Amino acid sequence: MNSPPDEIPGKKLTALSLAALGVVFGDIGTSPLYAMRECFHGQYAITASAGNILGVLSLIFWALLLIVSIKYLGFILRADNEGEGGVLALTALIKPKNIKPRTPQWALVGLGVFAACLMYGDGMITPAISVLSAVEGVKNITPLLEAYIIPTTIIILGGLFLLQKRGTARVGRLFGPIMLLWFCTLAGLGIAQIVNYPEVLAAVFPWHGISFLLENRLHGFIVLGAVFLAVTGAEAIYADMGHFGKRPIQLVWFLVAFPALVLNYFGQGALLLVRPEEAYHPFYALVPDWAMIPMVILATCATIIASQAVITGSFSLTRQAIQLGYLPRLRVTHTSSSHMGQIYVGPVNWALMLCTIGLVLGFQSSSKLAAAYGVAVSATMLITTTLFFVVASKRWSWSRLTAGLLTALFFAVDLPFFAANMSKLFHGAWFALAIGGFFFLIMLTWEQGREILGNKMRSLTPRLETFKKMLAANPPQRISGQAVFLTRGHDIVPAALMHNLKHNKILHSEVIFLNIRTEEIPRVPNFEKIEAEKLGAGLYRIIAHYGFMEEPNIDTIFALSRSKGVNLEMKEASFFLGREKLSISEHPEMWRWRSHLFLFLARNAMDAAAFFDIPSDQVIEVGVQLEL
Structure with missing residues (x-):
């Protein structure tokens, strides 16, 4: 759906704001469960003295203000791609039409794609640390329940991933009210302590x-890695902009989320000033004994919602990557008729589930998981700042001085956090980087492999003008009907047609060359989607333009083509698709192991007929043998 307009009616604005509270701020909203604890009881904990407590609180407050309020909500949200946000949408803004390898633009696009890949690592760690930190609250009810923390966490996470295929549209309506209750509870718990110790x-x-940083030097600098946990989830604010628009997100942050988070962190600090021994779990120490059970239940619900938002984000990221040509075609299932953002991608879901449960079993506690958390997010923030500079100076025509000074301010905040998080590298942070690197390798291999195959196909088949001359010089027998050939380029004759003509010696009376392109914008309006051209001799060329947030559909293309003067009928059409039989040559253009990886991806990709929703009984596949 398109980004909501700036002028939103009151009722709609309220509904959008409540929905945004449930989806956008789940991750950052559950950070109070573990952020303060890691500063004073984690891997690199510092003594809970009065000076250190005030220092950490000051760092958290200014991190929330500078990174979330000013950087993301004040400036990064302006860098929308036709209303859509997220690092891939930002990358699409700077990607030239014909990008060449080993150029500055290529390096920037590579950075953006790598940042997107890091989000998969975040999508695995966030559910694990969030749900585990909430369930650990049962220890405050009775120590006898400690043995059930890991099994309960695994059951909750397993159930969450198993439910993805059914969709979360119905349950999603509760997300906003539950998170509103959560933030109100955060604020209430914090105020109760601040009143006693203002x-x-x-x-x-x-x-x-x-x-704090000057007095504690290296130790204080390393604690920044724990302070950063308070702002994880800021990138999700940008990524979810397309679903809700800027205004509801900004409204909900400044009126609800930001005040509630600050009050809760300060409440935990006030508690630690008097009872520093509670540093092992200061969040639950705020809760009265009589409210402990409902608080654990509410915290668990909030972390499930935060996890759901991250999982849905991973699905959306995958769909964007498929449409932009970075991943092979996968089945994308829509789980809601009213919310287009509610989708399901099976392979991604199961990979996330296995890795998330594996993290819980491997690390055993949210404190150990926190030692692995933050590197991927801080790296993504650095890359976002870099790309923002390019957008501001190139697309918005800001002066280099203005864009440079603002970017320098953002770097001054981002770089220390990134450096501090890198100290976690050998305590598990390598996992998120490894996951990001793995997906980055897959995306680069798929894109390069498709480019190699495209070049080989172009060398095997004639151009359209040459083909028309061939037909004029040696006309084949024509039979009645419409034949639709999917093409890689607008001026290339597909190999399927040449093979059919060579072996069957016939050509349909109407031949349609259909080229489906993904543009560097989220959505293309219907009146701009189709370019139709009559080439003569019964040949037609149709170029269908789709955005990277859209899924091409043959029925829609046919309907829009009729309005452009090309009378296509689904019942009359036969679809000729090339079935590529791939092998590796003696001297492959990619390293041999990458060529094998590409073959594996190609074999497991969804076929074009199913992906474009073409009726299977109207598809004729023609084999084409190609070497990498």
């Missing part, structure tokens, strides 16, 4: 954070 409010002054 001196904690002095942490809003930045010199407490600066003093």
